[in-house]
Amino acid sequence: MNLDFSQIVPYIPFILEGIWATLKFVSVSIVVGFVLGTLLALCKITKIPGLKALADAYTSIFRGTPLILQLMLIYFAIPQLTGYDISPFLSAIMAFGLNSAAYVSEIIRAGILAVDRGQTEAAEALGIPYKPMMINIILPQALKNILPALMNEFITLTKESALVSTIGYLDLMRRAQIVGADLYRNFEPLLFAGLIYWIMVFILTKLGSLVERRMRYSD
Amino acid sequence: MIKVKELSKQFGENLVLNNISTTINQGEVVAVIGPSGSGKSTFLRCLNLLEEPTAGDIFIHDQEITLPKTNKLEVRKNIGMVFQHFHLFPHMTVLDNITYAPQKVKQIPKSEAVEIGKDLLSKVGLTEKEDAYPNQLSGGQKQRVAIARALAMDPGIMLFDEPTSALDPEMVKEVLDVMKDLAQTGMTMVVVTHEMNFAKEVADRIMFLDEGKLMEEGDPATFFQQPKTTRAQDFLGKIL
Ligand SMILES: Nc1ncnc2c1ncn2[C@@H]1O[C@H](COP(=O)(O)OP(=O)(O)O)[C@@H](O)[C@H]1O
Ligand SMILES: [Mg+2]
Numbered sequence: 001m002n003l004d005f006s007q008i009v010p011y012i013p014f015i016l017e018g019i020w021a022t023l024k025f026v027s028v029s030i031v032v033g034f035v036l037g038t039l040l041a042l043c044k045i046t047k048i049p050g051l052k053a054l055a056d057a058y059t060s061i062f063r064g065t066p067l068i069l070q071l072m073l074i075y076f077a078i079p080q081l082t083g084y085d086i087s088p089f090l091s092a093i094m095a096f097g098l099n100s101a102a103y104v105s106e107i108i109r110a111g112i113l114a115v116d117r118g119q120t121e122a123a124e125a126l127g128i129p130y131k132p133m134m135i136n137i138i139l140p141q142a143l144k145n146i147l148p149a150l151m152n153e154f155i156t157l158t159k160e161s162a163l164v165s166t167i168g169y170l171d172l173m174r175r176a177q178i179v180g181a182d183l184y185r186n187f188e189p190l191l192f193a194g195l196i197y198w199i200m201v202f203i204l205t206k207l208g209s210l211v212e213r214r215m216r217y218s219d
Numbered sequence: 220m221i222k223v224k225e226l227s228k229q230f231g232e233n234l235v236l237n238n239i240s241t242t243i244n245q246g247e248v249v250a251v252i253g254p255s256g257s258g259k260s261t262f263l264r265c266l267n268l269l270e271e272p273t274a275g276d277i278f279i280h281d282q283e284i285t286l287p288k289t290n291k292l293e294v295r296k297n298i299g300m301v302f303q304h305f306h307l308f309p310h311m312t313v314l315d316n317i318t319y320a321p322q323k324v325k326q327i328p329k330s331e332a333v334e335i336g337k338d339l340l341s342k343v344g345l346t347e348k349e350d351a352y353p354n355q356l357s358g359g360q361k362q363r364v365a366i367a368r369a370l371a372m373d374p375g376i377m378l379f380d381e382p383t384s385a386l387d388p389e390m391v392k393e394v395l396d397v398m399k400d401l402a403q404t405g406m407t408m409v410v411v412t413h414e415m416n417f418a419k420e421v422a423d424r425i426m427f428l429d430e431g432k433l434m435e436e437g438d439p440a441t442f443f444q445q446p447k448t449t450r451a452q453d454f455l456g457k458i459l
Contacts, residue, residue: 121269127295127320128323
């Protein structure tokens, strides 16, 4: 068997820096996706027809095309069309954030609709305005129910983030490939990167169940 | 005072309230009774605009709330509502359930809201439950918290939609007792109920609804002893 992990030892710091590069844009993308996804979800449940149609179209487009295509479009088309030389980092945040928002909005929409209609009525009967009602009463209950689905979405995003290696962003994946090319052996650096992805997802999962347990007030 | 003039409500083709007129005076306790599906809940929900009337006018203290420009939230500040299924906020403690709306809606400072909340909790006999979550309470306790939550807004009118119908029999009394106390303070109350004894003892007036019509109204003694309409006679015959 031809396996030699000792050769990648000098490259380990270089690969590990990729953790930070990956985490940096993944966490920003998660926040962008969550905030935008929440707003889209609210649009989807309003009675204002224009907003609803817009949000539905948005979701349809971002879920109906490959993420890698969205990433490429943003990275290559924006400079071509506007002359603005967009960085891989910004492209990655936009593509992943906008894409994630489409999925998150569906999750949150379902979560809000699953909250007992009586909660809204009780809030309305007390004269509570829409915004505090959503933020303090409906969304906390919705989030509690959809936490596992949201966690899943964040995990998917973390793993799919490896796609940014295609636009030259120096994330974990890209660094493993560079080391592989340097050494003329790909197996070890890829395996090493895989291990790191797995650990990141593992931690994320644990974090998720921790939050879930802390929110389990009412059953 | 609540004045209802020729109120009608339609859901699609279904005429649920048919031309109802009545006046409920300051401090009056009115029991709304009638068969299931007769429009009792819908009538109550029109009074705080949870349902939009199809036709007719409603005045609260001489303000016409059925005008299109009415600020519904303003109207509701002054009208408390208690639901059959409580609808407490499950992620908040009992005290937070009660103090949330006064703080958010009336901008009452937290310390003051807490004072009001604790005072109300002692009135409904649940002082020791202030830190509990709703799921840790019995049905009767939940409903008493729900009453306290509505009262925390210091409303002039209280609406009750079958407040004891979801309760185990042994818990009905504790809720009715709180409502009796409230009636004694001079609160204007509109109570949809199947508790005929409560209606007899506490209500100043009975409204009998059937198929969306206000078939008959009057003082409890007369209504229960000599109902005028055959509909009311049938209804009372079935339940008494
Ligand atoms: N939101 C609604 N949409 C359509 N129909 C409704 C709605 N709410 C109530 N109804 C109908 O109106 C009628 C009266 O209902 P309701 O006021 O709840 O009666 P009650 O409280 O006397 O049992 C029923 O036939 C019910 O099906
Ligand atoms: Mg009803």
